[in-house]
Amino acid sequence: MKLSDLLAGYDHQVLQGDPELADVRAGITYDSRRTTSGSMYIAMRGTRSDGHRYVRDAVERGAVAVLVEHPIAEELAPRVCVVQVANTRAAVPTVASRYFGEPAKEMNVVAVTGTNGKTSISYMVEAVLRIGAKARVGVIGTDGYRVGHELILVNRTTPTTPESVDLHHILRCMRDRGTGTVIMEASSIALTRHRVECADIDVGIFSNLTPDHLDSHGSMEQYKQAKLRLFSGMCRRAVANADDPVSADIAALMPGAVTTFGIDAAADFRATDLTVEAAGTRFVLHHDGRQRLAQVPIPGRFAVHNALATVAACHVLGHDLDAVVDALAVLPPIPGRFETIQTPAGVSVVVDYAHSADSLEKVLSTIGGFAPGRIITVFGCGGDRDRTKRALMGEIAAERSDLVIVTNDNPRGEDPETIADQIIAGVAKTGTEHERILDRRAAIQRALSVAKAGDVVLIAGKGAETYQIIGGETVHFNDMETVQKLAAGSLAS
Known part of the structure; x- marks a missing residue:
């Protein structure tokens, strides 16, 4: 595809070569190491490195076109077309969408943002449409990229929402596999870095806003503004949690295009009469003057909020409400989200991704509502991430547990002992019994060894992740897999 077609209508300046003659035929990349002959290299600024430093490497590997934010001091081969834009990250969505044939326009695209619930809502929407409407649905998010059970293998460089080049590549793969609807997670970082632009989003879902990622955003106001980008011209319709005050901001941004859901507040889709049990939650669904008995096989108010968001979004997309509600009742387990054995x-052992103060409190409150015995919580906090939440999470875990075992999450480049110290500072305020066992497998084993029949062990923070990052090393580790092996006695003590 000619570079001139990829950039048509986008403000740019040609520094070298002719966009009419530059034929981008081998893909687009932002990693010079993956550049091949005939490809286009985009120099993007990251948190740790600047892609402009690797322009020469990309050209030597065969790039025929380069997109930059400023002229390159080095002399480049005359065969290469170099184009300057004000912000390469902002330009990528336009270029990538066009290169891959604007696949999002041929599917219904749903994007979910919010602090908690993004992955659960994505799983729920996919399952409800697959079960209730026999639809072929694509999922893009924390747990990977797939259509049904078919994985889409794309190099993963971000934890939740892929970079724009990768996103449009994934969307093209999904379109080519006959996908009718795509549900994707839109993280706050992704929204501020232009990753989901040009994705032709039909419905944007807002779950909630609670303190998290303040190391990246600086304040709750900036964090909120990052989430609101999804509803500032990026989606056609919105589904918002009326129990969260941010829904009022969304309504102001999209008057007449917002469908609400909630438990406490008046909403288009409202749940009342909740009955929470270990096997799930029953409730009465109110919509458009009608009442329906509904249930979701996950316990807790948070599960009902996620279910309401799912029902509302599917209804906005035009699916039959009764079929959606019926499918909700038979949802398969969501890996790493209140996954129980x-x-x-x-x-009883619960594995959950809860890694913020709010999500940890919600999970423990739910467990407290049905646990016949003690609650034992095993968790840690990620390194090189928001330090301000660690003591608070320790305090919450201790207030709602009988025993807290502080362990490693993904310490990354931080000292695990320091992270544990900061968590225990919060635990110590309560006087609750606690232990420090940094080896996560040993911590889980300790919890299982002291637990008795009727007790509930919560293992929080990593959910369905299959790895731990300790220092510079990534090693295989999965909480549920570890629990199953330890419970079966197949791992040595």
Whole structure:
């Protein structure tokens, strides 16, 4: 595809070569190491490096076109077309969407943002449409990229929402596999870095806003503004949580285009009469003057909020409400999201991704509502991430547990002992019994060994992740897999 077609209508300046003659035929990349003959290299600024430093490497590997934010001091081969734009990250969505044939325009695209619930809502929407409407649905998010059970293998460089080049590549793959609807997670970082632009989003879902990622955004106001970008011209319609005050901001941005859901506040889709049990939650769904009995096989108010968001979004997309509600009742387990098993000793184990103060409190409050015995919580906090939440999470865990075992999450480049110290500072305020066992497998084993029939062990923070990042090393580790092996006695003590 000619570079001139990729940039048509986009403000740019040609520094070298002719966009009419530059034929981008081998893909687009922002990693010079993946540049091949005939490809286009985009120099993007990252948090740790600047892609402009690798322009020469990309050209030597065969790039025929380069997109930059400023002229390159080095002399480049005359065959290469170099184009300057004000912000390469902002330009990528236009270029990538066009290169891959604007695949989003041929599918219904739903984007979910909010502090908690993005992955759960994505799983719910996919399952409800697959079960209730026999639809072929694509999922893009924290747990990977797939259409149904078919994985889409794309190099992963971001934890939640892929870079724009990768996103449009994934969307093209999904379109080519006959996908009718795509549900994707839109993180605050992705929204501020232009990753989901030009994705032709039909419905944007807002789940909630609670303190998290303040190391990246600086304040709750800036964090909120990052989330609101999704509803500032990026989606056609919105589904918003009326129990969260941010829904009023969304309504102001999109008057007449917002469908609300909630439990406490008046909403288009409202749940009342909640009955929470270990096996799930029953409630009465109110919509458009009608009442329906509904249930979701996950316990807790947070599960009902996620279910309401799912029902509202599917209804906005035009799906039959009764079929959606019926499908909600038979949802399969969501990996790493209140995923529960019972050991042969009669101990219930819950594995959950809760990694913020709010999500941890919600999960523990739910467990407290049905646990017949003690609650034992095993968790840690990620390194090189928001330090301000660690003591608070320790305090919350201790207030709602009988025993807290502080362990490693993904310490990354931080000292694990320091992270544990900061968590325990919060635990110590309560006087709750606690232990420090940094080896996560040993911590889980300790929890299972002291738990008795009727107790509930919560293992929080990593959910369905299959790895731990310790220092510069990434090693295989999965909480549920570890629990299953330990409970079966197949791992040595």
